[in-house]
Amino acid sequence: MNVTVKLFAGLKEAAGRSEVELDLPDGARVSDALAALAHLAPDGMSLVLAVNREYAFDQQVLHPGDELALVPPVSGGAPDAPSARIHVAVRDEPLSLEAIAARVADPRAGAVVTFDGRTREVPFLDYEAYVEMAEPVLREIAGAAVERHGLCAAAVEHRVGRVALGEASVLVAVSAPHRPEAFLGAREIIDVLKDRAPFWKKEEGAWKHESVPSPPDGTAESSP
Template sequence: MKVRVRLFAGLRERAGRDELELELPDGARVADALARVEHLAPGVALVLAVNREYASPDVVLAPGDELAVVPPVSGGAVLDGPLSLDAVAARVQDARAGAVVTFSGTTRDVAFLDYEAYAEMAAQRIEQIVAEAIARHGLCAAAADHRVGRVALGEASVVVAASAPHRPEAFAGAREIIDRIKAEAPIWKKEEGAWVAGTVPEVTGADAGADAGADAGAAPGVLDVRLEGRLEHGTQVVVVWGTAEAAARVGWLGGPFHQLRCEEPLAVRRNDRIEVRRPGDDELLAEGVVLDPQARQHGPTNDSLVRLSRLARGEDLPAPADAVRERDRPVAPPPLDAAALALERRYASAGAGALPDAELTTDERAALFALREAGRVVRLRRGRHVHVDFAPA
């Protein structure tokens, strides 16, 4: 069968066109289509959207499906023109609301940024994110807009508003909306002529957060774990707990922390020991401990890594109602692992001569994220970081 696949951002530029036509056998799966386009972005994790939903590799394709290849995203309405924070705040006014929280993400440090989107899917995804945040946090209302095209210095690229009877829920709802838009909406950012590396969208058999009323956003079968060994992001594995097991996909969060997105829930509890094995030959890939047996899907943000570090140390976390107050307190970044400490020594040895990011390995790029979050390196200019000891005044 013949299928047309839409391309965006850097993939579109490399291919020199907006879409490709692929000849695939009947019964072909998402993985087969991705294998035919991976040459456009060697070493970059790609996800296929089928009919405007992120699809797992084993989904079977059918003639007439709307396909789009989604590179890592760097991003309600998707608008080609200036955004208004007042307008989005007005959309969430409600007589029940005692708090209205707004957020505006603006261009900084550079003269402008260019944004591109898979507009139809991005609008649908933002609408879904907003609806799930309203249900999860008991909001009165919420709204979000994202801009495409050129956004000049100081102008807003994304605006979010959330209203609730009390401020903790309003803060939590607004925070979830912007974090998920950046992680999930197919929107890409170009800075000074180069596409900015973003987040690989998470893919499960169903959308993240589909059960909006379940356990404050927990998704059945999603485990936050600490493993004795690092697994590559996106690896297909089998999670074994006693005599029970479940197929899963790995999300690497940083250092020893991983998220395992199981196809079927496992009845594990916090601090239970698990094994992670390779499908087919049953090779042991890693062992570890469960930190959160009912986790929400999330990425490697500083907040999430701090939270997992605390769980790994055996600390109790604040109740959901105290979560916003907890965020207002200064928090230490997670401790640096051996890879981050080794990279810090490289930066210190380089002195004022900035180390080009292009020289870093994949593992070192992950360590650079940890160093930036810990405040041990600063960006001197695009593509180059310098140790804090040599940062310009």
């Protein structure tokens, strides 16, 4: 079974290309693909395989036509509620705090909380993302916060490309009937995003790998 595996950040630089080809036996599992790709990782780096844009368990069986991506630790560290609005975007141009706050305006809301994560102390940061996976992951994270905290709306935007000193790399905005829920919802979104969303940043020539993502429930799925 021939499969193509997408590479990102430092793995892409180490391989000198954005994709690699693997020849795996029929019935191969995620663990087999990771073993075949282990040579691409620096010593001690944990890797995760994304299958069809979702983080995969080691025992998950691979099939011809699966979309595979080798995910190094990301640089951070539920269905949408029917009555809430959720907006997510990955952009290669400057982000607007005013615009994202406007996206969560709601007549039911007595509180709007925003978070503005910026480049600091260095002239710039370079960001890369697995965009096709990142936006669904951001939507899942925002949707879970909406449901858990009863938010009226949630919005998340993240930059890719070069982000200069003082510019925003990630914005979060939420609205809720009361301020405790709004603060909790915004905090949850940014914290989980840093742990799970497939974004990577390069600072002063080095990729930062800080958090190893895992499948949502952390348990292995059964396979035939």
